[in-house]
Structures are given as C-alpha cells and as structure tokens.
Amino acid sequence: xxxxxxxxxxxxxxxxxxxxxxxxxxxxxxxxxxxxxxxxxxxxxxxxxxxxxxxxxxxxxxxxxxxxxxxxxxxxxxxxxxxxxxxxxxxxxxxxxxxxxxxxxxxxxxxxxxxxxxxxxxxxxxxxxxxxxxxxxxxxxxxxxxxxxxxxxxxxxxxxxxxxxxxxxxxxxxxxxxxxxxxxxxxxxxxxxxxxxxxxxxxxxxxxxxxxxxxxxxxxxxxxxxxxxxxxxxxxxxxxxxxxxxxxxxxxxxxxxxxxxxxxxxxxxxxxxxxxxxxxxxxxxxxxxxxxxxxxxxxxxxxxxxxxxxxxxxxxxxxxxxxxxxxxxxxxxxxx
Amino acid sequence: xxxxxxxxxxxxxxxxxxxxxxxxxxxxxxxxxxxxxxxxxxxxxxxxxxxxxxxxxxxxxxxxxxxxxxxxxxxxxxxxxxxxxxxxxxxxxxxxxxxxxxxxxxxxxxxxxxxxxxxxxxxxxxxxxxxxxxxxxxxxxxxxxxxxxxxxxxxxxxxxxxxxxxxxxxxxxxxxxxxxxxxxxxxxxxxxxxxxxxxxxxxxxxxxxxxxxxxxxxxxxxxxxxxxxxxxxxxxxxxxxxxxxxxxxxxxxxxxxxxxxxxxxxxxxxxxxxxxxxxxxxxxxxxxxxxxxxxxxxxxxxxxxxxxxxxxxxxxxxxxxxxxxxxxxxxxxxxxxxxxxxxxxxxxxxxxxxxxxxxxxxxxxxxxxxxxxxxxxxxxxxxxxxxxxxxxxxxxxxxxxxxxxxxxxxxxxxxxxxxxxxxxxxxxxxxxxxxxxxxxxxxxxxxxxxxxxxxxxxxxxxxxxxxxxxxxxxxxxxxxxxxxxxxx
Numbered sequence: 029x030x031x032x033x034x035x036x037x038x039x040x041x042x043x044x045x046x047x048x049x050x051x052x053x054x055x056x057x058x059x060x061x062x063x064x065x066x067x068x069x070x071x072x073x074x075x076x077x078x079x080x081x082x083x084x085x086x087x088x089x090x091x092x093x094x095x096x097x098x099x100x101x102x103x104x105x106x107x108x109x110x111x112x113x114x115x116x117x118x119x120x121x122x123x124x125x126x127x128x129x130x131x132x133x134x135x136x137x138x139x140x141x142x143x144x145x146x147x148x149x150x151x152x153x154x155x156x157x158x159x160x161x162x163x164x165x166x167x168x169x170x171x172x173x174x175x176x177x178x179x180x181x182x183x184x185x186x187x188x189x190x191x192x193x194x195x196x197x198x199x200x201x202x203x204x205x206x207x208x209x210x211x212x213x214x215x216x217x218x219x220x221x222x223x224x225x226x227x228x229x230x231x232x233x234x235x236x237x238x239x240x241x242x243x244x245x246x247x248x249x250x251x252x253x254x255x256x257x258x259x260x261x262x263x264x265x266x267x268x269x270x271x272x273x274x275x276x277x278x279x280x281x282x283x284x285x286x287x288x289x290x291x292x293x294x295x296x297x298x299x300x301x302x303x304x305x306x307x308x309x310x311x312x313x314x315x316x317x318x319x320x321x322x323x324x325x326x327x328x329x330x331x332x333x334x335x336x337x338x339x340x341x342x343x344x345x346x347x348x349x350x351x352x353x354x355x356x357x358x359x360x361x362x363x364x
Numbered sequence: 365x366x367x368x369x370x371x372x373x374x375x376x377x378x379x380x381x382x383x384x385x386x387x388x389x390x391x392x393x394x395x396x397x398x399x400x401x402x403x404x405x406x407x408x409x410x411x412x413x414x415x416x417x418x419x420x421x422x423x424x425x426x427x428x429x430x431x432x433x434x435x436x437x438x439x440x441x442x443x444x445x446x447x448x449x450x451x452x453x454x455x456x457x458x459x460x461x462x463x464x465x466x467x468x469x470x471x472x473x474x475x476x477x478x479x480x481x482x483x484x485x486x487x488x489x490x491x492x493x494x495x496x497x498x499x500x501x502x503x504x505x506x507x508x509x510x511x512x513x514x515x516x517x518x519x520x521x522x523x524x525x526x527x528x529x530x531x532x533x534x535x536x537x538x539x540x541x542x543x544x545x546x547x548x549x550x551x552x553x554x555x556x557x558x559x560x561x562x563x564x565x566x567x568x569x570x571x572x573x574x575x576x577x578x579x580x581x582x583x584x585x586x587x588x589x590x591x592x593x594x595x596x597x598x599x600x601x602x603x604x605x606x607x608x609x610x611x612x613x614x615x616x617x618x619x620x621x622x623x624x625x626x627x628x629x630x631x632x633x634x635x636x637x638x639x640x641x642x643x644x645x646x647x648x649x650x651x652x653x654x655x656x657x658x659x660x661x662x663x664x665x666x667x668x669x670x671x672x673x674x675x676x677x678x679x680x681x682x683x684x685x686x687x688x689x690x691x692x693x694x695x696x697x698x699x700x701x702x703x704x705x706x707x708x709x710x711x712x713x714x715x716x717x718x719x720x721x722x723x724x725x726x727x728x729x730x731x732x733x734x735x736x737x738x739x740x741x742x743x744x745x746x747x748x749x750x751x752x753x754x755x756x757x758x759x760x761x762x763x764x765x766x767x768x769x770x771x772x773x774x775x776x777x778x779x780x781x782x783x784x785x786x787x788x789x790x791x792x793x794x795x796x797x798x799x800x801x802x803x804x805x806x807x808x809x810x811x812x813x814x815x816x817x818x819x820x821x822x823x824x825x826x827x828x829x830x831x832x833x834x835x836x837x838x839x840x841x842x843x844x845x846x847x848x849x850x851x852x
Contacts, residue, residue, distance in 0.1 A: 135636075189604055190599075195595075196577035196578065199574060223578075224577075225579045229605075234589045239538040239539050246588035248589050254649070259605040259607060303627055306626045327611035328609060330610065331610060357624055358627055358631070360631050
C-alpha cells in the first residue's frame with residue numbers, strides 16, 4: 029500500500045507532500061475536476077433552490093447530469109480564478125439577469141411553462157421556493173422585531189411544547205428547561221439540538237435530524253407546517269409583537285396604513301388593493317368578535333414571554349395580532 | 365370563499381404537474397402525494413395514494429399495528445418453553461452453547477454464567493394449536509389460536525439503540541427511514557384527515573428505569589418529511605401545535621384561514637406556483653385535523669364492555685391499554701401504520717418482579733385488541749406485530765438467588781408474535797435449542813420479518829426503493845427473505 033489519490037481524478041501536484049497538506053492542495057488544485065464544480069453547484073442550489081446538478085451530493089455515475097454543463101464549468105473556472113472568492117461568486121449570481129427574473133408566471137406561462145418545465149430547471153422564470161426550517165422561524169422573529177441579534181455563545185432553548193423530552197428520555201427523567209429572555213429569540217442556528225429528540229418546529233419544515241450529513245433537503249408542504257405557523261407560541265408571540273409595531277410605528281394610524289406597514293415588513297412590498305381589502309375585512313369582523321368577548325382578546329395577547337405594551341387597547345391589539353398571524357402565515361412570507 | 369374553484373384548480377394543476385414529471389424526484393413525489401388528497405376528496409374517497417400505483421401482490425393487510433416491546437422482553441419467561449432448564453438450574457451454561465458470542469459490556473466480565481430457569485412461572489399449552497405460553501400471559505393465552513408465534517427471530521445487534529434502529533429501519537446506524545415511513549411512502553393512507561403513520565408511547569410499570577427512545581425511530585431518514593410518524597401524545601396536544609392559542613376559538617380560526625386562503629389564492633393568481641395551492645390545501649387539512657384528532661382520541665363514546673376487554677387501565681390516557689384502544693380507533697379510521705412503544709422491558713436485574721409488572725401492562729390489552737378487531741371484522745385486514753428488539757440470555761446476569769436474577773441482551777434468538785391480515789393463525793414457527801440460546805430450525809432474521817410485514821401489505825420489499833446518494837435504498841437493504849410458511 030502506498031499513499032496516493034485516485035488516478036481517475038487527477039495526480040497529486042509534484043511538489044505536494046504525501047500527507048494531509050498534499051491532499052488539501054490536490055483538492056483545490058487547478059486540475060481537480062470536482063471541488064470547484066461541487067461547491068459552485070451548492071451555492072447555485074442555495075440561490076435557486078435546485079443545483080445545476082440536481083443531485084448536489086452526488087457527482088458520480090449515479091448522480092444526475094447537469095442541466096447546463098457549460099455554465100457549471102464556466103462558474104467553476106470563474107470561482108477558481110477569482111481566488112475562490114465566495115462573496116464575489118454570490119454577487120455574480122444574485123446580480124445576474126437569470127436570478128433577477130420575476131418568479132411570476134404569465135397566464136400563458138402557467139399553462140405552457142408548467143407543462144414543459146414544471147421544475148423550472150431551464151430557468152425561464154425566477155426561483156421560488158419555501159424557506160428552510162431555520163429561516164422560517166428567523167424570518168418571523170425578524171419581521172416582528174423580536175430577533176436577538178447577538179452573535180455566538182452557547183446554545184439556547186426556545187419555546188417547545190411540554191413533555192417532548194420526558195416521553196422518550198432514559199427513565200423519563202429529562203425535561204426541557206426552556207430559556208427566558210433573549211434565549212427565546214436568537215437565530216435558529218443557536219437552538220439547542222438534541223439528536224434523540226430534535227426541535228419539532230424544525231423537523232416539521234424538513235430540517236435534517238443531523239444524524240447524517242445532508243447536502244440537499246427535501247422541501248415538503250404539510251399540515252404539520254400549517255399547524256406550526258398557526259399555533260406554535262413562537263409564531264403567535266411574533267404576531268402579537270408585530271401587531272404592537274403596527275399600532276405604534278406607522279405615522280398614520282389608519283387600519284390601511286397599519287396593514288401596509290406589516291405587509292411591507294413581511295414581504296418587502298405593499299399590498300395590492302384586493303389584498304388590503306381582505307385583511308381590512310378580516311380586521312373589522314374580528315374586532316366585532318373581540319368586542320363581544322374581551323376575555324378572549326386578553327388571553328390571546330398574553331401568549332409569549334416578551335413584555336406586552338400595556339398602553340395599547342386590549343381588543344385592538346388582539347385583533348391586530350390575528351391579522352399579523354395571517355400575514356406571517358402567508359405563502360409569500362415563508363417563501364423565498 | 366369558493367372552495368370548489370380552488371379544488372378544481374388544484375386538481376387541474378396536480379394532473380399536469382404529475383404527468384409532466386412522472387419520472388421526477390422528491391418534488392414530484394411529494395407534490396403528487398400532498399395534492400392527491402384534494403383530488404381524492406373531490407371523488408369522495410379520502411385516500412392519499414403512495415408511490416406505488418398498485419401493490420405488487422394482493423394486499424392481505426391494509427394496515428399494521430406494531431406493538432413494540434422496548435427494552436427486549438425475555439423469551440425465556442414468556443414463550444420459549446425449555447423444560448431442561450429446571451434440571452440445569454444454577455449450573456454453568458456450557459461453552460459449546462455460548463461459543464464465541466459477543467456479549468455486552470454488562471456481562472462480558474462475568475466469571476460465571478449460571479443457567480437460570482424461569483422457575484417462578486408455569487408454562488402450559490393453550491388452545492387447539494397447543495401453543496406454549498407462561499402464566500405471565502393468561503389473557504393472550506385465550507387467543508392463542510389467533511396468533512402466530514415466531515421463536516427464531518435473530519439480530520446481530522446487542523444493544524438497544526442499534527437493535528431497535530436495525531429492526532425498524534433495516535440498518536444499525538441512524539439515517540434510514542423507518543418501516544412506517546416506508547409504508548406510507550409506498551402505499552399512502554386511507555384517511556387523508558389523519559396522519560398515515562402514528563406513534564403512541566407508553567411507560568412500563570417495571571421498577572428499573574426505561575431505556576431512551578429516539579424520534580428517528582419514526583423518522584423518515586432520506587425520505588421527504590411528510591412521511592414521518594406523528595406522535596400522538598397522551599397529555600397536552602395529542603398532535604403538536606394542534607390546539608388554537610388561547611383566545612382563538614374555532615370560528616375565529618375559520619375566519620383567519622378564510623382570509624389566509626384568499627390571500628394565498630391571490631398569490632397563486634399572481635405567481636402561478638402550484639405549491640401555493642398545495643399550501644392552501646395543507647392549511648385546510650390542518651383545520652380538519654383540529655377536529656378529526658380530538659374526535660379520535662376522545663374515548664368517552666366507548667362502552668364499559670370495551671374498556672373491560674382492554675382492561676380497566678385503558679380508561680387512563682397514556683397507558684399501553686389506552687393506546688391499544690386508540691390503535692383500534694386509528695385502524696377503523698384507515699391509518700396505515702400504527703406504531704406503539706411500550707417501554708421498560710430491559711430486565712437486567714429483578715427480572716421476576718419487573719417482568720410480572722410489564723406483562724400485566726400488556727397481556728389483557730393485547731388480547732383485547734385482537735378480540736376487538738376480530739369482532740369488528742378488522743382483524744383479517746390488520747396485521748399485528750408484537751415483540752422487542754432482542755431477547756434475553758438464559759444465563760443470569762449478576763447473582764442468581766432462589767428468587768432473583770437478571771438477564772442480559774440476547775440477539776441470537778428471541779420470540780415475537782404476529783396476528784391478523786395475511787398471517788396463519790394458531791401456529792408456532794422456528795425452534796431454538798434446549799437452552800433457548802441458539803436457533804435450531806428455521807431462523808427468521810429481522811430483515812426477514814420486515815420483508816414479511818411488507819409482503820402482507822402487498823409490497824415486494826425488493827421493489828419499494830428510494831434513490832439516495834447514488835443508490836437505491838430499501839427497508840431490507842440487500843437482505844430479507846419473506847417467511848412464506850407463516851402466510852395464509
């Protein structure tokens with residue numbers, strides 16, 4: 029046995045020592061056929077939802093052929109020649125005409141494109157896909173303003189329904205000790221991950237269990253996702269805090285202005301008249317209901333541990349909370 | 365809002381999408397599976413089809429109820445009667461029997477391996493079939509003619525986690541889909557308003573602490589996560605996040621969802637993305653689950669006669685008996701794979717007292733489940749599988765006294781029983797040696813068991829595959845032989 033690399037790929041550089049340093053140099057060497065292609069494909073997947081090679085984890089004989097082989101090669105060379113500049117590469121993608129296309133389909137597009145290229149592999153329109161699990165939550169925290177922006181530190185334990193650890197832990201003696209304060213609002217990459225029982229709100233949105241390496245996540249669309257957005261304390265609290273913002277931040281205090289404000293925060297555009305009307309109608313109906321049942325309104329706005337703005341009217345705040353919850357649950361809000 | 369026009373849109377797009385990418389990967393599969401409930405409900409059948417257009421074989425069982433005895437129940441005390449042991453009580457297990465077996469760290473340093481007969485328990489033959497069972501299972505004994513006892517199960521795994529993972533996912537290392545996920549991936553479910561794959565967990569009565577369970581045991585591995593098992597909990601929300609938050613009642617929720625659907629419909633009109641219609645459908649299903657799940661878990665309509673059948677414990681939510689009753693209700697409603705776990709079978713010490721408690725937890729409920737399904741005409745189409753991840757050693761772990769002993773893990777042979785759809789009733793299959801230590805005849809590896817379970821469901825275990833990281837994976841990996849002798 030001698031130390032070497034698979035000859036089918038490329039030779040070790042002549043001067044490279046036959047150790048890990050040599051291996052590293054070989055991996056990023058100009059003649060290595062895979063490294064740059066694989067990594068640019070992953071960046072592409074990150075931006076467009078699907079890689080040029082769909083099987084991002086497999087460039088072997090069992091993997092899928094690239095949809096645009098020349099483009100993949102060009103991108104790989106560009107990446108190497110830029111000095112493996114990740115920022116340059118992302119700028120290149122996100123400022124490209126292809127990426128900046130609208131994801132909207134014309135009525136003809138709906139019938140023709142979906143039939144010809146339902147997965148949009150040919151990129152006749154812009155990418156559109158559901159956010160990753162962690163981002164779904166981070167997004168809601170950001171829109172509401174709850175996000176704690178601290179970087180680094182130990183893992184945190186945000187809201188989790190009671191009893192999940194206990195049901196399966198050794199001797200049922202392990203309970204989840206939920207954090208208080210900012211630990212509830214950190215980015216999801218800081219969420220404590222118990223592989224025996226990962227956070228259910230993450231698993232619902234296809235987060236991997238972290239038991240094996242996962243390069244490509246499935247992207248499902250399930251009723252459990254709907255239930256999470258509807259009822260998880262995380263999202264109800266975010267809705268209440270967003271409602272507080274709607275009632276305090278816009279200069280104008282009309283319901284229309286509040287709806288516009290929240291819409292823009294959530295999806296970076298203003299509502300069309302039809303959309304605003306749906307929310308306005310809902311607001312007026314719900315306001316009537318909560319006026320009849322103030323107790324219900326009071327209970328709703330107690331959800332979550334962040335401090336409630338006591339100066340706001342209970343019934344109005346509860347009503348805006350329902351509106352904010354609808355906005356946070358919209359397909360467009362959880363979609364890139 | 366106009367549900368009908370949404371549905372017709374969805375149907376239309378689903379067909380187009382489905383046919384447009386019939387050879388597609390995850391997206392196409394998930395999409396078709398998730399949308400089809402809508403198509404189906406338009407046809408007034410609430411089925412969700414799986415990836416298989418039709419089953420490979422006639423379906424003998426429409427569903428599975430897996431009664432997993434977590435920890436590894438002792439075959440020596442329960443089913444595998446060995447009269448010789450009484451004579452050999454306290455003597456060393458012959459080296460020729462133990463051979464080169466790999467022992468767990470819990471007994472590998474033991475200097476002596478004294479044979480421990482199950483002397484406190486009396487074995488008898490039961491029913492016309494004459495199946496042997498000990499007096500730990502007096503009620504199950506009454507339905508002996510309805511079950512098929514396999515005494516020659518075997519596994520390579522010697523510790524709980526790898527053994528359970530092997531049995532339920534076909535591989536000792538984590539990362540593969542569980543059998544319930546494979547099943548719902550393969551053949552979908554008959555009731556789109558409930559999860560296809562449901563998990564119910566109960567705590568055993570044994571004094572010894574129960575070994576941990578893992579969410580991945582009902583996970584999907586590399587299959588899309590819509591096939592994952594949904595754990596029905598006995599306290600709090602039966603399904604996580606099922607209840608509306610305080611202050612939101614059902615009519616408010618309906619109002620919010622109507623608004624949300626209309627907004628999403630506008631989104632669809634603007635983007636033309638079929639995923640938006642899927643999302644509308646999923647929110648509607650979530651809303652339906654908010655009533656279908658509480659209706660399912662509400663046992664108040666069950667008769668005293670029924671509770672008596674499963675045992676009085678069945679009135680108490682979260683017990684194994686209550687979970688068996690729930691399993692029947694799930695079976696009636698068309699759930700595809702109903703996975704129970706009863707914890708606490710790991711009797712390393714105090715075996716005689718702890719196994720009594722564990723057996724009491726399950727004996728009447730198992731018999732009740734079989735009888736109840738039978739009287740409702742469901743047993744023929746429901747496969748019940750009872751057993752743990754391995755068996756126990758015939759030698760005592762720790763000190764053997766007149767009244768007490770323990771047993772270590774034993775994968776070379778263990779006993780499980782099956783009943784219902786596709787399985788010959790009233791038989792025993794496989795024979796172990798005089799020590800219940802090695803298999804003498806007709807071994808059944810856990811892969812063989814899984815192949816047989818899939819076969820009862822009409823699935824060829826070699827042909828239900830999923831391509832991942834460059835190769836086709838299946839539940840039985842490259843193994844598994846259907847045990848045809850036990851099939852009807």
